[in-house]
Amino acid sequence: MERKDEELITEYLAGNQDAFKELIDRYTNTLYNFVSRFVGTLYAPDIVQEVFVKAWRNIKKFDPRRSLFKTWIFTITRNTVTDHLRKKKSLRFSDLDHIDDEGSFAENIVDESELPDETLNKIQDKGHLETLLSQLPSHYQIVLTLYYQEEMTFAQIGEALGKPLNTVKSHHRRALSLLRKMMHQN
């Protein structure tokens, strides 16, 4: 049976080095995929490495009672990517900080059937979805990636991004709505 992340951290802090290696093995692909979407595949390996180094240096500060390791490491990843983009003077990722006032969740509720299966069939092509995703604002991409690819809950995404739950839900719905519009246009 696969051990929980928090158990691995406890083992690591007790002196088992392999436990941290297992965490690296477990999250490298996930973080690489997430990071690549925002900085490209050229810088992604370095940023993922930086994330793990930060996690390793601060592992004693991680409190499993407050958050999951997955949420914690995504928070580090998000901050590292933001720093990287700021250094490169690209503000795509930091746009996240200015989008809280887009309206309340209730105001942004749209039809649940905004991406019906038949519409989805149009984007079964992997390349097509990637193209559509890359056209979405970065804060929408983040929410969709974390929700559908990493299977995180809205609450976990909110915690990782430092955003209220309703904002995350709103972004999710708006992102789907935008995807639908883009597909109709195509």
Place this chain on the structure above:
Amino acid sequence: MEKNLQQLFQETSLQPESNLSVAIWQHIRMLDERRRRLQAFFYSLAGLFSFAALFPVIHTLSIQFSQSGLSDYLSLAFSDSSVITTYWKEFALSIVDALPMTTIILSCALLFIFLLSVKRAVRRLSGNSLTALA
């Protein structure tokens, strides 16, 4: 719909080179090794300085002990213990007053720093646990 989207996103997942996690692990080990050596050097230096400082401090302490008249108080304790039981409070205060307290505290502090530095330096030189330094 949700499952379809999940499936689509899983399919579009970007994969790193197969050795990325190994490279990251090796990088962390290298950083750990570097930090361990640096800390071992720092603690060895602290241990060396505290050990060297102990000699003049202990020398000063022995001189101050001999000048303090502590031996007179001790001989009084053995020769006439009834005086001590009667005036024990005054006797204790006199002994405390006669002791070179500053030098004693300094010696103890140096000894503590020395032992702590040796312990930490040895741990960093001999141990290979990343967690000790994380």
